[in-house]
Amino acid sequence: MRALMCEAHGLPETLVMRDRPSPQPGPGAIRMRVKAASVNFPDSLIIRDLYQTKPPLPFSPGSEAAGIVDAVGEGVTQFRPGDRIAAMTTWGAFAEEVMVDAGRCFAIPDDMPFDVASGFTMVYGTALHALRQRGRLQPGETLLVLGAAGGVGLAAIEVGKQMGARVIAAASSAEKLALAQAHGADVLIDYGQDDLKSALRSATDGRGVDVIFDPVGGALADPAFRAMAWDGRYLVIGFAAGDIPALPLNLPLVKGAAIIGVFWGAFLTREPAANADNVATLYDWYRAGHLRPEISHRFALDEAAAAIRWVMDRKAMGKVVVEID
Ligand SMILES: NC(=O)c1ccc[n+]([C@@H]2O[C@H](COP(=O)([O-])OP(=O)(O)OC[C@H]3O[C@@H](n4cnc5c(N)ncnc54)[C@H](OP(=O)(O)O)[C@@H]3O)[C@@H](O)[C@H]2O)c1
Structure with a gap:
């Protein structure tokens, strides 16, 4: 089977396509025939040895995919060959076949195409876990999404x-904000142009934001936190800007606010029943037409390195998908 391989840590341009032996699923594992895989930001980190998970070289990157169960290892009872699944692989998904623990796989809705399924569960799973279990977002509250x-x-x-x-959606360009609006945002702030803190103050009549969802970090965290309402919750999702912000601790004190870490991958492992409940909710919302996953760009397996580069270069809008079959 063909796979994109990382043989030495480096930029996407150092990745190579190789023929690899078919993986044999061990106890508790599944071999999936990959139909589509999506790019997640950590794919750009793991190949440079900058991510918390460090697979031994050589490995194939690719943290999430959808496809068909091909073979199951000993003890796997919840899936059988032929099932349509999404798999949270952490690495290995930019390949024609991948092996993954059955506990990190989800049976996808019958009407969800593989390209959508390859980029659905991680981003929506992270968003719902962040806003439900960690942020305790309430109806009528104001949510800022960076x-x-x-x-x-x-x-x-x-x-x-x-x-x-x-x-309130905040992003770096008018084009990105137009997409955010098309997906339901009520208020738009262009932090490429406008001062984030004062724009947030005027968007909330000076009251501030109740919950902040921050996957960017860097220089945005300080002005965003300063525009937080009393009893606000700042959700630390990730650091796509590269820099991990350091906030002065007097800020949460004076606002009675909380800084809350979110780690969906660990939640999935540590609290599988609660995560399964979240995923069921998300699949129900998808079936009802309440969620409209966006795929902005598609690449073939031979171009998977360029797909990672696309996300690294800040060009992604919604999901970038590698179509494999
Ligand atoms: N905590 C968790 O459980 C969890 C789960 C999934 C993902 N994450 C993290 O969430 C973050 C976003 O992941 P994603 O897959 O949504 O990535 P993505 O699609 O690439 O989105 C990241 C956004 O960050 C902004 N950005 C600012 N500076 C950037 C830079 N130098 N390079 C790239 N983007 C930059 C971009 O928006 P603008 O151009 O509008 O600024 C971009 O749209 C990553 O740090 C990832 O590790 C965390």
Whole structure:
């Protein structure tokens, strides 16, 4: 089977296509025939040895995919060959076949195409876990989504609207904000042009924002936090800007506010029943037409390195998908 391989840590241009042996699923594992895989920001980190998970070289990148169960290992009872699934692989998905623990797979709705399924569960799963379990977002509250046209950002807008929030989308260009608006954002802020803190103050009549969903980090965290309402919740999702912000601790004190970490991958492993409940909710919302996953760009497997480069270069809007079959 063909796979994109990382043989030495480096930029996407150092990745190579190789023929690899078919993986044999061990106990508790599944071999999936990959139909589509989506790019997630950590794919650009893992190939440079900048991610918290460090697979031994050589490995194939690709953290999420959808396809058909091909073979199951000993003890796997919840899936059988032929089932349509989404798989959270962490790495290995930019390949024709991947092996993954059955506990990291989900049976997808019959009407969800593989390209959509390959980029659905991680971004919407992160958004719902962040806003439900971690942020305790309430109907009528104001939610700020930074990096609002990115993968998790766009998902957070839709999930926030489903939970009854007023959603402020903030992003770096008019084109990205137009997409955020098309996915339900009520208020748009261009942080490429406008001062974020004062734009947030005027968008909330000086009251401030109740919940902040931040997958970007860097220089945005300080002005965003300073525009937080009393009892606000700042959700730390990721650091796509590259820099991990450091906030002065007097800020949460004077606002009675909380800084809350979100780690969906660990939630999936540590609290599988609660995560399964979230995923069931998301699939129900999808079936009802309340979620409208966006695929902005598609690449073939031979071009998967360029797909990672596309996301690294800040060009992604919604999801970037590698179509494999
Ligand atoms: N905590 C969790 O459980 C969890 C789960 C999934 C993802 N994440 C994290 O969430 C973050 C976003 O992931 P994603 O897959 O949604 O990525 P994405 O689609 O690339 O979106 C990231 C957004 O960040 C903004 N950005 C600012 N500076 C950037 C830069 N130098 N390079 C790239 N983007 C930059 C961009 O928006 P603008 O151009 O509008 O600024 C972009 O749309 C990543 O850090 C990822 O690790 C965390």
